[in-house]
Amino acid sequence: MKVEFELNGTRVGTDVEARTTLADCIRDQFKQTGTHLACEHGVCGACTVLINGQAVRSCLILAVQAQGERVVTLEGLSRDKSLTPLQTAFRKHHALQCGFCTPGFITTAHALLTEEPEADEERIRDVLSGNLCRCTGYVPIIQAVLEARSAYAQTDDQE
């Protein structure tokens, strides 16, 4: 089946089997390997991408369901030469070790702070409880997201 959508600001199109997930499509067809798969049943959140600004598990959605949508992955939230405020805070607070779950945390936190730049710790923990990390124990991730809030309060154009 043919599918076309916007991926990180670029219009893309490809032929996929109907059963191909969006995650596999992004990784295999478009080589955006910043989106990671760690459970493929929607629990771990590593594959989280943004569709029209909403955090979505790309392992639970078919590529064809993204037809005409605006898809943003971690690569789309990144700059070549510098780190974004959220990435800077993750680095400063040592909020990642092996880095495998990190793409899902960044995309999920970005979606949250874009909508709710004043989210409190409890709210952040609640939202991020849908993402699994085995290395950090979450404490530094929460600290990093709390710190990054100020950047989202100031501007509306993080993407």
Added chain:
Amino acid sequence: MRIANSYIGQPIERTEDLRFLRGKGTYVADINRPRQLTAVILRSSVAHGRLRGIDANRALQLRGVHRILTAKDFDTEIPRIALRLQPLSDLEPFHQPMIADQKVRYVGEPVAVVVAETAAIAEDALDYIAVDIEPLPVVVSREQADAALLFEQHGTNCAITWKASRGDAEAAFKMAEYVRRERFKVQRHAAMFMELRGFVADWDGQTLTVWGAAKTAWYNRRLLAASLRLPTEAVELIELDVGGGFGSRGEFYPEDYLIPAAAKVLGRPVKWNEDRREHMIAANHAREVDCEVEIAATRDGRVLGLRGQIWSDIGAYVRTNGSVGPRNVAQYMSGPYAIENIELTSSMLLTNKTPTGTYRGPGRFETDFIRERMLDLMAKDLNIDRLELRRRNLVADSQMPYPLASISPYDGSTELDSGDYHAVFDRCLAEFDWKTKEELSGRLIDGYYHGLAVGSFIEGGAAGPKEQARLVLEPDGSLSVYLGSSSVGQGLETVMAQIAADATEVPYEKIRVLHGSTSHVKEGYGSYHSRSTVMGGSAILLAAEKLKQSIKASAAKRLGCAAEAVVLDGEHARAGNRSMTFAELSDVPIEVEAEFFNSKQTWAYGTHAAHVAVDPGTGHVKVLDYMAVEDVGRTINPATLHGQAIGSIVQGLGGAFLEHLVYDENGQLLTGSFADYLLPTASDFPKIRALTVELKPCPSNPLGAKGGGEGGIIPIGGIMANAVADALKHLNVQPMELPLSPPRVWALVEAAKALLAS
């Protein structure tokens, strides 16, 4: 002159983060080769049976399926996975075949490899393969260990029994004023790292290249080469970014052979990535222990001895490091306490479940649960304050080095190297504010009973025998550091660059650390047993000295002076008023290698304290505060070490409360997804604190560092169970089994209430 580098001890932000945070890491699933095919593995759905035949004809007719390989396609005799650690000949009968050839012994054991154009086609093909297995009775627990023999010729399902002994336990128990015997159990759970395992293998007719190595690439290379009847040099293992290890990843599994062998058979690159359910039945499980243990003491609470029998359920085969947990449970049960008389046996029981191996703090998590529970039970029986009881028994600084029980039939004896256990114990209580919190013990506040607990532990690290480092001065004056240590996500590149910068004075940003791939050094050992900082770091120190000598010698020739007259500053070699840059000097290749040998473990140690609140109506336990203090001798990077501590604690809380690999009586895993096997999440344990101190540098390595990657996890089971007992002391609830899941705690509360009422 430049100011001397001082990176060691600084919380340097990690080099790795710059790629991980932008989606630019390269994990094995991100690797693809031209003409690549994809493999999936058909695994036994039967826990125990005789393999009578496999009919793959229908599956082979699917478009896109290239080959379906079964045992006979790989070799005339299927090689077995040799043990990396404790390679006892008595354990050889229990080595796992690379693929099932005669029997299947657990659900998940590989029986065929499907190679196809894509993973989806290969997975489709699985449904068309008919496997004929004659079922045999299934053994899933010690209670029905006689239901069948996994290895008929061995005559018993007990693979081997370890024995830890010290002093004269029999005499100690005879004269003791106090003796208590209890049974404890720890549940099967696992490392469950986030990035699933995978390989890409490419055979060009002469060299086999395998991407996806981790932890112990050099050992795995030798085993793979021997299994494929290739010279070792014909096999190269490449380590990429690695998404967590915790003891389990990187050990030699059947797939470490099957995927490269498939690539060799097909003559095309083959890629394999497991899925999560597959991981849960294929990768090492850990921790399942049952024991009956006795403690002996004087009336005033001085522990005289430990004795008893431990049974470890090791699953269907003895895997590469399968003895480590069962050995450690016995040898380290005394922990940081001076216990002079020990007689413990630890039997490895074969069952029709996934084989086991190490998981962070192997055997230590289990044995600390047993010991710390015993100490609190004893404190209660003898009516001695539990803090005082521990102070009376902790090994004193003046007793160092302090020998632990010796273990047989392998490894022998070891001794605690250094430490001020009492100082760290008191520091933890002060940081935790035990004095203020103590009054909450047993109190009911807003429907929750509050409880406290404290416990101390030891953490062995830095396993020998050696590690290698190779330093190369590059043409631009930068320094490449090649290491036998490997990265499992712990920040190795950053930590090793800090050590190299201080040792060579080369600017930190001009140092590049390359690790874990077999082309980097001649013989590496890797990362396990909290060894990479100490072993790899010490190898860098030795290599740095050689490098400086080598640069001086080279500069002396070119500047026309004696080597002793040359002064280095990390970028220049100077003699009098003449100088050359390192970049200029590198015209003549400068490369050195060094090996660090170590026969002694390092012994970090610490104390944890916790405050919990228990809901007696649901059995739910809230962890309100958790404080950990550990002495690692010398810290290289406080940020990464702190990260190890916090992360390790939360893993341990998962083991104490949530994580459980449950089997039914047919040997089927009932918890094969993240919806059933619960990992801690961001909302479970919000308040975790950890502090690292540097009281007693390690005497056995030049850095003075002690391995510290596992400590956080070790005492948690015991501390949580003791805190729950403290909260529910009005009911005399005494947990003897993990996990402390809500149903279990609720049942304990109900049973205690019923007992009080009767």
